[in-house]
Amino acid sequence: MKTLTLDQVDDLALGATLLGTGGGGDPYVARLMLRQAISTYGPVGIVDARELPADGLVMTVAVVGAPTVLLEKIPAGTEFVAAIEALASYLGRAPVALMPIEVGGFNTLVPMAVAAEMGLPVVDADGMRRAFPQVEMTVFTLAGIKASPMSVADEKGNLCVFETNTNQLGETLVRGAVMSLTLANAFSSYSMNASSVIQHAITGSVTYCMELGRLLAAVQRGEEGAYGRFLSASDGRIIFSGVISDVHRETTEGFSKGTVTIESRDNAERVMQVAIQNEFLVAWENGEPVVTVPDLICILDAETAIPINTETLGYGQRVNVVGLPCAPEWHQEGMLEVAGPRAFGFDLDYKGWLT
């Protein structure tokens, strides 16, 4: 078992925010929560699922809702343990470990903080190796693993438990509940045995976060050749550079939705538009799709190389748009139905990753 110590939190947060592809929650509060938890309870154990008993219960915890709300409404902290405990009580079983359900600035870090508090390790795996806005958008759905039963908890002690036949109906019910609560709530889903994690999760995604975070931190420090090493390790490429000339963003239907427009500074005729639903979904250059879900679109500040989340995009920011291929585990039957452009309502084929 490895451990996550205080001095690794920044790399983890940076990598997770990058792979959050605009979503997954702002890392600021989660980083404070995680630092506090490690200081109070000690380092968090990071385990491979094969180190757990095969029939041990692995549970997930995340924030669900609109990331814009999370910027202003700081979690109480109690709702995450409440969501896990309500679901564990419904299942009649206690977890042996927690696991992030997605990678994101908030949603990778919060399971670590909660695990520290609960005295549990965290599995080095997740269900997306990126962030996605909807409950059913995981490789677990592809494997036929149910998100259900699921729990939602708010900061005031309100609780919901849902058991559904399909992950899509789970998404509908959870989204409805979150809209009636406070649009950013604690959420536990996809409870499964360690044996299912071994078989179906995206293994190593926490380590991958930390590694990319470490490489990106070198870029931020201005180390020579660092951008190249970062892009080479992530298989990424800069697909556009320019200035944000317009941000359209609204909190609607339980999501942050909108579009960001970026204009090239070198060539006035080159314009990139990126569609948002909590995360960046599709990037078009002059109307032509360049990168589409499930591949990753990341927007980095051109000067500081800080990943900019959808909720902090602003007019006039100078940015690099980086495309990254999705985790190879996504490339299996059903990927496009669950997480391709059409799953988000775009009348668009998956672009595929150009290496």
Place this chain on the structure above:
Amino acid sequence: MKTLTLDQVDDLALGATLLGTGGGGDPYVARLMLRQAISTYGPVGIVDARELPADGLVMTVAVVGAPTVLLEKIPAGTEFVAAIEALASYLGRAPVALMPIEVGGFNTLVPMAVAAEMGLPVVDADGMRRAFPQVEMTVFTLAGIKASPMSVADEKGNLCVFETNTNQLGETLVRGAVMSLTLANAFSSYSMNASSVIQHAITGSVTYCMELGRLLAAVQRGEEGAYGRFLSASDGRIIFSGVISDVHRETTEGFSKGTVTIESRDNAERVMQVAIQNEFLVAWENGEPVVTVPDLICILDAETAIPINTETLGYGQRVNVVGLPCAPEWHQEGMLEVAGPRAFGFDLDYKGWLT
């Protein structure tokens, strides 16, 4: 302990439909379910809560949603036991008896059918002695008893459990879930000990249903003086007679909402309008309120004396509109906030009951 036998089902259904004040669900399917259950499992025990152990758990079951939907979507039957079992499992306790949460053609009968199946008695009590469209509209809310935790189950095996700080938030979450499911689902709420039923429920409401049903059946058979005896026993009066000239009804926001207009046949200038939200809420004659919630407005076919539910109102029906006073248990602090005209958004004072 009294029992409910097959030959009492019709009186019970008739009285419950009357007191459903336009809502509470059409009795047709519930009557078949109850007949079937009694035939299979034997008569249902009807108990006074004082016959139960004081700390015994009493649970409720009902259909929640829009009654219009219930006309076409017949319950599978399994969802009612599923709702109770999910909630009992969440509570970690098993019920010693069931109780109707409201009086209505469906919602008085279905707990009896489910109780027969589960081998439990039914308490001769409820929380409204009429039907109301929203979860929090009970005398239990006046007593500070929580609707929470609550469960919702559909006919396909989908389940929700909610635990909320207020009954109003419970209503919001349940309504949202029902709108995402099938708009008419099984619902369990207001679980409480027998001692709370004794203190706070409206006692004798099942017997009251049967008694009014028996008297109304005599009206239907055309027995001399029967209408007078029925009105005298119920403290009711005919507030309008006429022909339905217009029905506006839509299924919206998880309810059936609308207005019915009735014109007098004797005096063309007299018009009654009745506002609908699942139940009949307010009756105006020529713009002047005559009866308002929480008092009851019942619309009876003029010829057959069959109570007409909101979902079966139709143009050209000749009807008598009967007003009945609400159960005296409603007249306590908080009544108007929970179930007066303003609780439904009418800018209108409670009319009070004119004897």
